[in-house]
Amino acid sequence: xxxxxxxxxxxGLDAALQDKIRKRRELxxxxxxxxxxxxxxxxxxxxxxxxxxxxxxxxxxxNNVVSVGHCxxxxxxxxxxxxxxxxxxxxxxxxxxxxxxxxxxPTFGAPIEHIMFTCTGSEANDLALRIAMHQTGRKGIIxxxxxxxGNSFLTAGLxxxxxxxxxxxxxxxxxPAPDSYRVPPAQIAELLVRQVAHEIAELERRxxxxxxxxxxxxxxxxxIYANPTNILQPITEFVHKAGGVVIADEVQAGFGRSGDxxxxxxxxxxxxxxxxMGKPMGNGFPVAAVAVRREVIERFGNEMRxxxxxxxxxxxxxxxxxxxxxxxxxxxxxxxxxxxxxxxxGLREIAAGDxxxxxxxxxxxxxxxxxxxxxxxxxxxxxxxxxxVDELRKRRVLISATxxxxxxxxxxxxxxxxxxxxxxxxxxxxxxxxxx
Amino acid sequence: xxxxxxxxxxxGLDAALQDKIRKRRELxxxxxxxxxxxxxxxxxxxxxxxxxxxxxxxxxxxNNVVSVGHCxxxxxxxxxxxxxxxxxxxxxxxxxxxxxxxxxxPTFGAPIEHIMFTCTGSEANDLALRIAMHQTGRKGIIxxxxxxxGNSFLTAGLxxxxxxxxxxxxxxxxxPAPDSYRVPPAQIAELLVRQVAHEIAELERRxxxxxxxxxxxxxxxxxIYANPTNILQPITEFVHKAGGVVIADEVQAGFGRSGDxxxxxxxxxxxxxxxxMGKPMGNGFPVAAVAVRREVIERFGNEMRxxxxxxxxxxxxxxxxxxxxxxxxxxxxxxxxxxxxxxxxGLREIAAGDxxxxxxxxxxxxxxxxxxxxxxxxxxxxxxxxxxVDELRKRRVLISATxxxxxxxxxxxxxxxxxxxxxxxxxxxxxxxxxx
Numbered sequence: 001x002x003x004x005x006x007x008x009x010x011x012g013l014d015a016a017l018q019d020k021i022r023k024r025r026e027l028x029x030x031x032x033x034x035x036x037x038x039x040x041x042x043x044x045x046x047x048x049x050x051x052x053x054x055x056x057x058x059x060x061x062x063n064n065v066v067s068v069g070h071c072x073x074x075x076x077x078x079x080x081x082x083x084x085x086x087x088x089x090x091x092x093x094x095x096x097x098x099x100x101x102x103x104x105x106p107t108f109g110a111p112i113e114h115i116m117f118t119c120t121g122s123e124a125n126d127l128a129l130r131i132a133m134h135q136t137g138r139k140g141i142i143x144x145x146x147x148x149x150g151n152s153f154l155t156a157g158l159x160x161x162x163x164x165x166x167x168x169x170x171x172x173x174x175x176p177a178p179d180s181y182r183v184p185p186a187q188i189a190e191l192l193v194r195q196v197a198h199e200i201a202e203l204e205r206r207x208x209x210x211x212x213x214x215x216x217x218x219x220x221x222x223x224i225y226a227n228p229t230n231i232l233q234p235i236t237e238f239v240h241k242a243g244g245v246v247i248a249d250e251v252q253a254g255f256g257r258s259g260d261x262x263x264x265x266x267x268x269x270x271x272x273x274x275x276x277m278g279k280p281m282g283n284g285f286p287v288a289a290v291a292v293r294r295e296v297i298e299r300f301g302n303e304m305r306x307x308x309x310x311x312x313x314x315x316x317x318x319x320x321x322x323x324x325x326x327x328x329x330x331x332x333x334x335x336x337x338x339x340x341x342x343x344x345x346g347l348r349e350i351a352a353g354d355x356x357x358x359x360x361x362x363x364x365x366x367x368x369x370x371x372x373x374x375x376x377x378x379x380x381x382x383x384x385x386x387x388x389v390d391e392l393r394k395r396r397v398l399i400s401a402t403x404x405x406x407x408x409x410x411x412x413x414x415x416x417x418x419x420x421x422x423x424x425x426x427x428x429x430x431x432x433x434x435x436x
Numbered sequence: 437x438x439x440x441x442x443x444x445x446x447x448g449l450d451a452a453l454q455d456k457i458r459k460r461r462e463l464x465x466x467x468x469x470x471x472x473x474x475x476x477x478x479x480x481x482x483x484x485x486x487x488x489x490x491x492x493x494x495x496x497x498x499n500n501v502v503s504v505g506h507c508x509x510x511x512x513x514x515x516x517x518x519x520x521x522x523x524x525x526x527x528x529x530x531x532x533x534x535x536x537x538x539x540x541x542p543t544f545g546a547p548i549e550h551i552m553f554t555c556t557g558s559e560a561n562d563l564a565l566r567i568a569m570h571q572t573g574r575k576g577i578i579x580x581x582x583x584x585x586g587n588s589f590l591t592a593g594l595x596x597x598x599x600x601x602x603x604x605x606x607x608x609x610x611x612p613a614p615d616s617y618r619v620p621p622a623q624i625a626e627l628l629v630r631q632v633a634h635e636i637a638e639l640e641r642r643x644x645x646x647x648x649x650x651x652x653x654x655x656x657x658x659x660i661y662a663n664p665t666n667i668l669q670p671i672t673e674f675v676h677k678a679g680g681v682v683i684a685d686e687v688q689a690g691f692g693r694s695g696d697x698x699x700x701x702x703x704x705x706x707x708x709x710x711x712x713m714g715k716p717m718g719n720g721f722p723v724a725a726v727a728v729r730r731e732v733i734e735r736f737g738n739e740m741r742x743x744x745x746x747x748x749x750x751x752x753x754x755x756x757x758x759x760x761x762x763x764x765x766x767x768x769x770x771x772x773x774x775x776x777x778x779x780x781x782g783l784r785e786i787a788a789g790d791x792x793x794x795x796x797x798x799x800x801x802x803x804x805x806x807x808x809x810x811x812x813x814x815x816x817x818x819x820x821x822x823x824x825v826d827e828l829r830k831r832r833v834l835i836s837a838t839x840x841x842x843x844x845x846x847x848x849x850x851x852x853x854x855x856x857x858x859x860x861x862x863x864x865x866x867x868x869x870x871x872x
Contacts, residue, residue, distance in 0.1 A: 004741075017529065020529050024529070024534060027537035027550065027551065028537060028551065029730070029737055030734060030736075030737025031552060031737035031741055031742040032526060032552070032737075033527065033741050034529065035528070039528070040529065041529040042524060042530065043522060045523070050522070066523065070524075071521065071523070076516070080512070080516045083515055084507055085481075086478060086480050086506065087719070088481060090464075090468060091469065091470055093460070093477040097464070098463055101463035102463060105463060113462075114463065115463065115464065119556050119559075119746070120744065120745065120747075122559070122744070123558070123587075130592065151559075151743065153562050153569075153588065153589065163740070283523070284746070286722035286723075286746035286749075301468075304598065304599070305437055305440075305467055305468075305599075307468075308558070309501060309715055313720060316722070
């Protein structure tokens with residue numbers, strides 16, 4: 001795991017923290033991971049700030065889930081009001097879910113007509129793929145090289161970024177990430193379409209055929225490639241011709257994060273059949289969803305059924321509606337565009353005077369800074385990237401790292417990030433870079 | 437689906453309800469189902485009561501999720517307090533998750549040592565099976581005839597109760613449900629162990645081998661067979677000898693519902709390797725978990741990792757802790773035993789004078805009433821069972837139906853069901869049975 005704490009490196013941590021880390025291992029077992037060389041203990045959050053048990057303030061430039069800010073009062077209040085009134089499932093008729101569905105569906109644009117609720121992005125992608133497989137009667141799925149689609153059996157099998165011990169499904173084929181730093185941007189679309197064509201031919205040759213192509217338009221776990229935006233629609237058209245279903249995974253890019261548009265796929269002028277969403281949807285309350293074209297869900301819906309006990313329950317809907325309303329009312333997509341540009345500009349200024357930074361890229365509040373050993377060879381430099389992450393953490397600014405080589409900073413703050421937060425982030429980044 | 441509303445039967449429903457049902461179909465698509473011939477619109481809940489938009493009160497004898505009662509104030513308050521303080525994930529160190537883990541782990545009994553958090557029971561079962569497959573390096577899974585294990589790709593493939601259009605995994609083998617009404621109870625354990633042996637041999641013959649046996653100790657979707665309780669341990673021992681992992685699915689039976697013990701597997705003196713739990717865990721807040729023996733998670737944990745964005749987040753833990761504390765402090769397992777016995781006794785009295793009722797069975801607050809056309813032939817009678825469900829719904833008492841033949845009433849109220857609730861349930865049941 002990129003930026004994971006190594007439990008063999010406990011030395012130098014304070015004794016109370018060591019004790020808690022040992023308790024975690026004892027109680028939660030070996031599959032849990034912490035972030036940073038020195039893990040952070042957080043006990044309170046508000047807006048873009050978090051505080052540890054000792055009262056130290058941290059600037060949160062990492063957590064996309066609390067998109068409208070830690071403990072956003074409108075979301076807290078909406079959840080509380082609904083918790084006091086009714087918390088129940090979708091097998092009773094309720095107004096709230098219909099009102100929210102009617103509000104969100106038009107934002108996807110025709111021909112997406114329906115929305116179904118799950119609790120997590122993993123469940124949303126798992127369901128989307130089940131629908132695609134049922135609809136097409138086929139199994140093959142195409143993803144990008146280092147995609148992450150979820151933690152269920154099916155989606156973990158489609159998540160190469162989980163590492164080489166996590167087996168990929170035998171029906172999964174990979175195309176390269178659109179590495180705009182190493183491949184001339186004008187050539188990427190053609191290259192990827194050609195690769196998709198090849199993988200579809202391979203799937204057909206094996207009798208599996210193409211059920212679905214699924215991608216996150218920011219290619220987050222591949223290393224964050226927000227541009228060019230002419231890639232996904234040609235792939236979509238090719239997959240459609242081959243009879244496959246196209247899934248836009250908006251778990252990372254959705255809900256205004258890209259700044260340009262509410263949904264990441266719209267930056268590519270893409271016409272997906274299914275849109276999945278999760279993480280920021282309820283500002284931390286577990287709620288996620290699958291939006292889908294009528295023709296694509298019809299067979300699944302009529303021959304099967306889908307019920308998710310907590311998915312779209314009355315409280316989940318209250319959280320999602322409040323979060324969505326705040327994004328719109330407070331202009332957070334526009335803020336993501338504005339603040340994201342300030343961050344990228346600041347980072348580019350820093351990069352201009354720093355040979356270790358090969359690339360600064362992203363869209364809105366999803367930004368990568370790629371470290372290289374040499375700007376000519378572009379050899380990845382994970383050591384420096386991770387050092388920057390850990391030094392920033394010492395200065396109480398939280399970001400993380402990403403990419404196959406773990407050599408990219410991942411900057412992905414709540415959408416309510418302010419100009420003064422940008423100053424603090426850039427000031428501390430400058431200080432760190434001059435200190436290491 | 438048992439007790440599902442048929443959208444082709446809209447006639448006779450009031451116009452406003454018809455309109456909302458049409459809107460649901462339009463917005464949520466064809467995969468959603470409603471309950472009852474006349475769907476219920478619920479707008480408020482408290483304790484064991486729910487109210488519709490017109491202010492009519494319903495007795496809830498169905499919803500196991502709100503196990504400590506609709507809108508339980510301790511849970512509402514705990515969630516609110518935590519929502520105002522911090523809602524974040526498990527990659528930071530937190531005290532709450534460690535305190536709750538330390539509280540719940542001992543209740544499983546040795547050698548279960550660790551607990552991992554997910555959002556839904558489906559995710560818990562999916563993860564448990566991934567762990568079992570990784571640990572054993574095998575694929576085969578044995579379930580009971582009409583099991584329901586979840587809605588993910590993997591668990592839906594292990595859920596014959598989803599109906600014949602939902603494909604079972606090719607690596608899934610089924611054993612009969614322990615039908616204590618049709619098979620002499622003394623013979624069931626031996627019969628099932630023999631069948632498990634046969635299925636393991638078949639799996640091995642196919643090179644798949646046995647990864648896991650998974651069962652819900654109340655066999656809820658099979659038709660609710662709470663007794664005899666000498667079945668699961670002999671199966672467990674056999675599966676262990678064959679190198680398989682044994683999973684106790686406590687999504688239905690757990691958290692005191694059986695009345696006898698906190699966990700259903702304990703009624704069978706069973707020694708599972710993994711215990712999964714979900715539905716009532718947060719009284720409606722999405723939280724679920726996998727508790728596991730150290731040796732069974734070790735390989736998975738060291739070679740892979742597991743992260744669930746919302747799973748075990750600070751608010752989910754607050755909900756789970758409050759719910760668990762209420763179950764203990766208010767003696768709800770004991771209440772389930774006491775009230776469950778009152779219901780079963782009352783139903784047996786009714787059954788003694790009613791030729792249509794073949795069997796009354798269950799444990800604690802999970803009770804089945806099986807309808808037959810003839811007590812000698814035991815031919816299932818779904819028509820009467822569904823008529824009882826719908827007539828009770830007209831009298832504002834909510835239960836449902838279950839079983840392969842859909843001929844069993846499913847009575848499964850919140851654990852806070854009171855003696856006067858029992859009176860109302862029995863009085864209305866008597867009235868319905870004499871009216872149809």
